[in-house]
Amino acid sequence: MRPNDAVGPAAEPVLQVEDFAVYYDTPRGPVKAVDGVTFALRAGERLGLIGESGSGKTTMGTALLRLNRPPARIVRGRVLLNERDLLAVPERELARMRLGEIALVPQGAMNALNPVMRIRDQIEDGLLAHGQLPKRELAERVAHALARVGLPPELADRYPHELSGGQKQRVAIAIATVLSPRVIVADEPTSALDVVVQRQVMLTLGRVQEGLGAAVILIGHDMGLIAQFADTVGVLYAGRLVEHGPIDDVLAAPRHPYTRMLVDSLPTLEGKRELRGIPGLPPPLLNLPPGCPFAPRCPYAFDRCVGETPLPQVVAPGQRVACHLYPSHAELPPPPAAAGARLG
Amino acid sequence: MAPLLELRDVTKVYGGGGLLRRREPVVALDNFSLTIDDGRATITAVAGESGSGKTTLAHLALGHVAPTSGAVLYRGRALDAMSRAERLQFRREVQPVFQDPFAAFNPFYRIDHVLTMPIERFRLAASAREGRRLIVEALEMVGLRPQETLGRFPHQLSGGQRQRVMVARALLCRPKVILADEPVSMVDASLRATILASLQRLNRELGISVVYITHDLTTAYQISDDIVVLYRGSVAEAGSAEQVIQKPKHPYTRLLVSSIPLPDRGRRWTGEDLPDVEAPAARRSAGCKFAPRCPAAMDVCWAKPPPLFRPDDHRVASCFLYPDSPVLDSNDVARVFAGAPVATAGAAQ
Numbered sequence: 001m002r003p004n005d006a007v008g009p010a011a012e013p014v015l016q017v018e019d020f021a022v023y024y025d026t027p028r029g030p031v032k033a034v035d036g037v038t039f040a041l042r043a044g045e046r047l048g049l050i051g052e053s054g055s056g057k058t059t060m061g062t063a064l065l066r067l068n069r070p071p072a073r074i075v076r077g078r079v080l081l082n083e084r085d086l087l088a089v090p091e092r093e094l095a096r097m098r099l100g101e102i103a104l105v106p107q108g109a110m111n112a113l114n115p116v117m118r119i120r121d122q123i124e125d126g127l128l129a130h131g132q133l134p135k136r137e138l139a140e141r142v143a144h145a146l147a148r149v150g151l152p153p154e155l156a157d158r159y160p161h162e163l164s165g166g167q168k169q170r171v172a173i174a175i176a177t178v179l180s181p182r183v184i185v186a187d188e189p190t191s192a193l194d195v196v197v198q199r200q201v202m203l204t205l206g207r208v209q210e211g212l213g214a215a216v217i218l219i220g221h222d223m224g225l226i227a228q229f230a231d232t233v234g235v236l237y238a239g240r241l242v243e244h245g246p247i248d249d250v251l252a253a254p255r256h257p258y259t260r261m262l263v264d265s266l267p268t269l270e271g272k273r274e275l276r277g278i279p280g281l282p283p284p285l286l287n288l289p290p291g292c293p294f295a296p297r298c299p300y301a302f303d304r305c306v307g308e309t310p311l312p313q314v315v316a317p318g319q320r321v322a323c324h325l326y327p328s329h330a331e332l333p334p335p336p337a338a339a340g341a342r343l344g
Numbered sequence: 345m346a347p348l349l350e351l352r353d354v355t356k357v358y359g360g361g362g363l364l365r366r367r368e369p370v371v372a373l374d375n376f377s378l379t380i381d382d383g384r385a386t387i388t389a390v391a392g393e394s395g396s397g398k399t400t401l402a403h404l405a406l407g408h409v410a411p412t413s414g415a416v417l418y419r420g421r422a423l424d425a426m427s428r429a430e431r432l433q434f435r436r437e438v439q440p441v442f443q444d445p446f447a448a449f450n451p452f453y454r455i456d457h458v459l460t461m462p463i464e465r466f467r468l469a470a471s472a473r474e475g476r477r478l479i480v481e482a483l484e485m486v487g488l489r490p491q492e493t494l495g496r497f498p499h500q501l502s503g504g505q506r507q508r509v510m511v512a513r514a515l516l517c518r519p520k521v522i523l524a525d526e527p528v529s530m531v532d533a534s535l536r537a538t539i540l541a542s543l544q545r546l547n548r549e550l551g552i553s554v555v556y557i558t559h560d561l562t563t564a565y566q567i568s569d570d571i572v573v574l575y576r577g578s579v580a581e582a583g584s585a586e587q588v589i590q591k592p593k594h595p596y597t598r599l600l601v602s603s604i605p606l607p608d609r610g611r612r613w614t615g616e617d618l619p620d621v622e623a624p625a626a627r628r629s630a631g632c633k634f635a636p637r638c639p640a641a642m643d644v645c646w647a648k649p650p651p652l653f654r655p656d657d658h659r660v661a662s663c664f665l666y667p668d669s670p671v672l673d674s675n676d677v678a679r680v681f682a683g684a685p686v687a688t689a690g691a692a693q
Contacts, residue, residue, distance in 0.1 A: 052532040053503070164622035194393035194559065195603040197622055199613055202605075221533060224562075224605035228613050248609050265537045266607045267562040269589060275566060277538030281502050 014215050015041040015102070015183050020077035022056070022063045025070070031285045033059040033072065035239040038312065041183065046209065046216045048226030048247065050262075051236030054282055057219045058107055060236070061187045064217075065104050066094060081183065099126050103181040107188045107219075109172035113160040119146075119171055120156035126178050145174040148211060149204050166197035170204055180212050187219040202229055223266055227251060232318075235259050238282055238293035241312065245319030255321040255332050258294045292324065299335045300325060347420070348382040348553070349405060349438060349521050353675055354414035356400050372400040374577040375414070377675035380521055382419075384683055385551040387544070389564035389585065392574035393600075398557045401574075402525040405555070406440055436466045439514035441507070443526035448510055449498035455509055456494050459483075462517050482512040485550075486542040504535030511542055515550075522546065525557045540567050561604055565589040570681040573597050576633045579652065582677035583659030593661040596634045632663070640665060658682055 020037045023030040033056040041047055051057040062068050064079055066086060079086040081102055086094065098104075106112065114122055123142045127133060133141070143153040149170040160168055169189060176184060186205060190198040206229065209216045218229055226233055226247065233250050235243040235258065243256040254260040261278045280297035292298070295305040302324070310322045315330075325332065354376050360369025376397070380388065392398045403409045404416055407423040415422045418434045426434060442448060449458060459479045462468065469475035480490045486508040498506060507527060514522050524543060528536040544567050546552045558564050564571055565585050572582040573594070581594040592598045603613070619637040627646070629635040635645040644664050652660040652672040658680050660672050672679060 052534060166622050195561075195605070196393070196599055198605070199603040200620075203613070222605060223533065223607040227607040227609060228605045251607065251609060262534055263607065265534045267537070267566040268606060268608060269562060269565055269601075269604070269611075270608070272566055272586075275537040275541040275544065277536070277541065278534035279538075281505075 012043055013040040014043045014045075014081070016078070016080040017041075017064070018078040018080070020060070020063070020079065021075040022059050022068060022072055023075050024059075024072050026286065029287055030075075032288060033239050033285060034063065037077075037236075037239075037241045039234055039241060039244055041215045041217065043182070043215055044209075044213055045232060046206075046218065046230045048218045048220065048230030048233045049236060050220060050223055050226050050233060052221055052282065054238075054285070055236040056239040056285075057221075057236050058187055061104065061185050061217065061219045062106070064185060065098055065102055067098075067104065096130065099176070099181060100130060100179045101181055102183040102185065103176040103179070105172050105176045105184065105186040105189050107191070109176075109189070110165060110168035110192070113168060113171065115160050118157055118159060119163075122171070123156070123175050123178055126175055130179060141178065145178040146171075148177065148208050149174045150207075164197075165193050166201055169193065169201050173201075173205055173208060177208050177212060177214075181214055182212075183215050183217070184209060184212075185217045185219070188221070189218070190225070191220075198225070205229075223251075223262065235262070238288065239285060240293060240322060242294065242323070243319070243321045244312070245316070249316065249319055253316075253331060255315050255319060255326065256294075256323050257298045257300050257325075257332065257335075260332055292322075300333075346382045347379045348418070349380040350415075350417040350420075351376060351378045351401070351405060352415045352417060353377055354404055354411045354416060356397075356404060356409065357412045371577050373397040373404065373411075375675060376401065376574075376577070376579065377414075377677065378572065379676050379678040380553050380555065381678070382520070385547050385553050386570065386681065386683065387547050387554045387556060387568040388678075388681070389556045389558060389568035389571045390574060391558055391561055391564045391571055391600075393559055395576060396574040397577040398559075398574055399525060400577075402440070402523055402555075402557050405523055406438065407434070432466070436462075436517045437520040439517050439519040439522050441510050441514055441522060441524040441527045443529055446498070446503065446506065446530075449506065451498055453497075454494075455496050455498065455501065458509065459494075459513055459516060462513060466517060468516060468518070478516055479512075482515045483509075485515060485545070486512045487538060488512065502535070504531045504539060507531055507539050508542060511539065511546070515546060515552075519552055521553045521555065523555045523557070526559065527556075528563065529559070536563070543567065561589060561600060562606070569683065570678075572677055573600070578633055578649075579660070579662050579677055580634065581659065581661045581663075582652075583656065583680050584682045587656060587659045593655055593659065593666065594634075594663045595638045595640050595665070597661075652677070654680060 018038050020034060022034040023032050049057050059072060063074055074087060120142050123145055124138055127141055142156050146153055146155055151170055190201050220226055230247050233247045234241050237258050243250060243259045254263050264276050265278055278297060283293050290309050291307050292305045292310050295301040304324045310324045312320045312322045313326055315321050315326045354373060356373045358370045358372055390398050390401060404411055410424060421430055463475045469478055483490045483493055488508050528539050540563055543554050547554050556568055568585050571585045571588045573580045575596050580596045581588055589601060592601050627636060629646050631648045632645040632650050635641045642664060650662045650664045652662050653666040653669040654660050654672050655666045655669040660677055660680050
């Protein structure tokens with residue numbers, strides 16, 4: 001889609017997330033859905049956040065904009081956007097920053113469009129929330145927002161049910177980007193779409209992002225989609241960011257055992273091979289014991305993994321991993337014998 | 345080899361009836377044939393996007409809906425002409441596994457219930473003890489630990505575990521065919537491989553044929569011998585998985601394969617403009633259904649539907665780009681499958 005070096009390491013960070021934690025309060029105690037996540041996003045960067053069900057990816061996406069609702073509660077951390085902490089600014093300032101500087105395309109957005117409102121009114125909604133505009137300028141902005149996602153202006157006068165799935169998803173992107181935000185958080189923006197339409201929507205999102213010079217956080221469970229779209233990838237497991245680095249490096253040489261096994265479980269078209277899953281299940285996040293959350297499923301696990309939570313450390317340029325195998329190893333060694341992930 | 349499960353020139357039309365006839369009828373499946381042979385355990389993928397007719401095909405093959413024309417046969421008997429005993433045998437030997445591992449369970453019953461039911465219904469065990477042994481064997485076969493599964497309620501298992509319970513349930517019936525309709529589309533990637541591997545194992549070790557209905561060409565390629573690609577109710581391309589996926593011949597298959605988001609940085613999407621596959625066709629085609637979106641459409645494509653051309657021994661493509669290839673003298677795409685009986689007369693060698 002574009003040269004791989006589109007984002008230089010020198011680019012300024014536009015968003016810095018530090019020690020971010022979001023818990024769900026339950027009668028039996030806190031469920032630590034996001035726990036101590038730290039990363040930086042550079043201007044124009046496309047970060048893919050990958051995780052399986054329950055890894056905390058959607059919780060994190062919504063909480064980054066403080067759109068989380070009880071029982072989800074932001075426990076600690078900082079989310080610095082243009083040097084202001086999103087978690088600390090007053091509500092009024094936050095409302096201005098949302099959509100204006102950081103925008104969310106929520107999961108299932110295409111089905112969340114208001115069925116009895118014309119597309120025009122739904123796009124204007126966001127504009128008007130940020131200040132009055134003359135009618136004529138409103139119409140221009142709507143047409144411009146639609147053009148940005150490759151939709152004709154006359155579509156503004158239609159209702160959601162008159163659009164196809166791909167068109168609705170593009171409208172959702174148009175709504176999110178109408179005020180030219182610097183960061184776009186897109187949560188599974190193509191999950192219910194067929195592959196050809198999915199590819200169209202992702203290419204559209206990429207064009208919009210490049211046009212705006214914005215950074216994107218693409219949240220998803222499909223490594224293929226992230227490999228196609230992103231420059232960098234963050235791997236979430238049980239609410240922790242276990243690996244983070246340039247997508248090429250992470251795919252070619254995953255350092256965390258979970259990433260390695262996840263990559264190995266992906267079916268490819270490079271010849272037929274035995275399918276390998278990851279044995280076991282992610283841990284329940286209620287009363288998670290200290291230690292590495294992946295240890296019970298990890299063929300490399302040793303004593304230290306059980307009692308001591310690994311902290312993220314830099315293992316290669318731009319690549320950080322939370323795993324006790326480092327720094328004593330430079331790369332992930334082959335799995336210990338007899339502990340392979342072959343499943344029957 | 346006798347045909348086991350056979351869809352013969354099956355067409356299913358929905359709607360169009362009613363007093364006012366306001367709705368346009370939808371041809372969900374159009375003159376489709378497929379044979380699953382007895383004595384040769386295969387995995388056949390039926391791949392297609394929404395609206396391709398793949399789920400209609402599953403419902404027809406299971407006898408949940410009746411074809412508008414054509415026939416569905418099991419062991420040579422039409423499903424609607426079976427005796428009670430034959431119907432019971434069909435119900436036991438052709439087992440479904442559906443998409444949603446949440447919807448299949450009654451939340452008030454323990455997991456055991458869904459497993460003992462078929463044993464009672466089909467009298468698979470002479471005693472409760474033998475029934476228990478069968479259940480334990482079936483669970484182990486799909487990689488579940490019986491002691492961690494039995495006695496639990498559905499909500500205590502993950503989606504992947506529940507889906508494997510459904511495969512174990514199918515297995516208990518000692519089926520000949522498992523019809524799996526999107527069995528892993530609601531399951532996480534790391535567990536997907538495990539479930540598909542268990543289907544593969546049933547096929548290899550127990551000789552059960554699997555019809556794998558999916559929108560996902562990558563897993564279809566990985567586990568199946570042959571693939572049928574459907575587009576709006578008709579076969580676009582069919583044949584050996586290797587041929588169809590690695591060297592697709594139909595423009596629609598090419599579009600699909602090139603749109604797969606592969607986790608491979610060396611095979612990235614190109615940015616060219618794609619045909620808008622969702623837009624209503626500007627011009628009606630009396631011929632190929634893909635013509636309105638096909639970059640290679642010619643006059644003939646709009647005029648008449650393309651037959652099943654056979655450009656290779658183990659492949660058919662319903663496309664006029666291959667006019668010099670022999671035409672399959674039947675609708676039954678299974679004729680070109682990898683292990684199928686030797687090619688019919690007139691077919692290229």
